[in-house]
Amino acid sequence: VEMALWDILGKALNVPVYTLLGGPCRTRVRCYTHISEETSGHSIEQRVEEARAAVAEGWTALKWDPLPANFLTLTPTQMRYVVRQIQAVREAVGDGVDLLIECHGRLDATTAIHLARDIAPLRPLFM
Structure with missing residues (x-):
């Protein structure tokens, strides 16, 4: 109203x-782009290639969902994989590109806090 x-x-x-x-x-x-419309089934290498392609198109902010589909918590193995994926994208695109990590509100508070702490050195714009 x-x-x-x-x-x-x-x-x-x-x-x-x-x-x-x-x-x-x-x-x-400023605008950002999604580097993948799918939330699962992508290897780290595929995410890196999608990120590089977007940067080559001129994008300076990349958003994607690195999580397995429909999870509230992550096992230690899953957490390491998610962090490695974000780290690989950061290394591929450099510090001049912002990373926007989409979680769709799926993570419970404890898991979200752990993930945020683990990826903090990678300086995501948001999670």
């Missing part, structure tokens, strides 16, 4: 809503 009221006021005053809210705060918005 609030957005509709802002829109009505903007139309009544013949100004865009962003003007009512104090004016534009930026002239450009």
